[in-house]
Amino acid sequence: MKLRLRRLTDLVLNHSSLVFLACILIYYGLQAPAFLSVESLGNIVKQSSFIGVAALGTTLVLMTAGIDLSVGAVMFLAPLVAGMAMKHLGIPVPAGFLVSVLTGALLGAINALFIVKLRVVPFIVTLATMFLFRGFGIWLTSSTQFDFSEDMRRFGLSSLFGIPTPIVIFALVAVLIYVLLNHTQFGRQIYALGNDREAARKAGLKTARIEAAVYVISGACAAISGFVMIAQIGRLDAGFGEGREFDVIAAAILGGASFFGGVGTAFGAVLGAILIQAAKLGLVFTGVNLYLQPVVLGMIIFLAVFADAVRTRRLTNKLKRTIRPLTRS
């Protein structure tokens, strides 16, 4: 009986984010049945795409024990550059999307340059570029709004086989990151680097190249996320994306990534983003007082992270008692 209880506890803790998501869906569903409607669940996933796509990139960064605080600024600057290219060069939306992704990758490469080549701590570099990238965008727009063409809005509000485009893009990016992490040499190298940088280097891995690549991917993901959200609104304001880096990091951490590196999955990042969005939107459905909403949301995120911390501690204890190392599920 005791063993069964312990196994059940382990099972719950090993899938704490999933359990939390289920609890949120059930609780809000009981309070407001419309929350579980297909349209509502679709909305949750669609709105998760904004944070989720960026969280997928950030997960890779966290896996190398790095951090990217410039995500929110990239979400702002990359679509802005794309918008300007669309407006002044007359390029269509798909080409604008490509410009946005390339801009994001370039901004990520700037981070990578300072982190990898100049050996500056990622926190400091990305904190600086957070201001730098946003400042550059504000300089470009003189802080005024930037209106995109109707084509852009049509793209944002379009769907493919009845599935909204933001969800399609979210799914595509998630699959790409999943394949990258689980079915490529590069993915395994990221895990190796995050687990033990020195050992990875001694094993002959090009750690600098791997580390640089994750920042480039993170920048590209943030750019996609910003572009897709702006496409839904049709207007870019100077404050767009501000503070979003914290939502993105929270989603990645809730999804199982760690600030110490070595762990994280694409599925986890998707789950973390959906968990945060479900918790937020459930508050709207249940009509929770606006003043209490940040408090309730903070508590939900805290509990989810706390459960993850308990799981990690139990796993660490288990590893200590085991001769052969356990692999994390």
Add this chain to the structure above:
Amino acid sequence: MMKIATLAATLLLTTAAGATTAQAANICFSFQDLETEFWVAGHKAITTTLTEMGHNVLERNANEDVNKQLEQIKDCIAQGVDGVIMIPQDGESANTIIRESQNSDVPIVVFNRPPADTGQGVIVVADNAGIAEDATDFVLQQALEGAADDAKLNAVVIVGDLGDSNAIARKQGFEAAVAKYPDRFNVIEVASEWDAATALANLEAAVTANPQIDVMFTSSDFLFPTIRSVLEPRGMWKKIGEEGHIPLAGLDGDATACQLIKDGFVDATGVQDLYFEAEASVNAIVQAVEAGETDPNEIIFDPGFTLTSANIGEREMDMWGCVLLSEGFLNN
């Protein structure tokens, strides 16, 4: 541009008449950011007017950082400015900055966003609650006109950042208007945090939870494109007179709202009289500097007005957003 030129000319004449020996003053203009049309237009009106009056303007953009704003104003004071005009990031930090300025014997004027304690400094502020109440009242009446006598209608209010006193006043104005019609409206509150992405997600959830929306008020006009993105795919973005039109009101009086009222999608917007506020701010600081007053304390209220689909013909050019629109603001 005409409005700003007229404002500058009026101020030039009035100050020239009373102060022939007046010298150019150094005015520090600190703003929290320029992320909406209102702030952009306000910034332009103040800087242009001061410059055309012959004063030197030291502009400081705090990029929504309260600590940065405090440091920038301290820096201005250290440089020996004669006065400060500030658009604070929030009400609490504003009081700290006002104290800092007045303690250094530098007069300070707060433009549009009032501090938590309105007893210090010259505060030029719109009657946000009153303007919101009038604009909301207009659309509530529109909604009731087309409804059965005993029907209870769903009224959505998109609330701004709860740390911003203007947002709170606008919410209170909405509530005051709804209170005039007891038991007629079921209020659905949607948080925006003054962020388009947050507003989009929350409004989409609110509309999914309550598919029947009868009337809507947004605490700022800058969220109209977001509202459109939610309503349009659901077939709820209709012009006045079309079946399924949702009476829609906002507050600010920006160029987008003007265009949307002209197009028939929006019914009303509460207008902050930006040019009056800019003029009052500039007048107050110039007079304080010339009189050698270091800690003038006064509240100057902008009563504002409501531009509606019914009065746009007569009052269009009283709204700063329509002035900007006529200058091609949305095309730039």
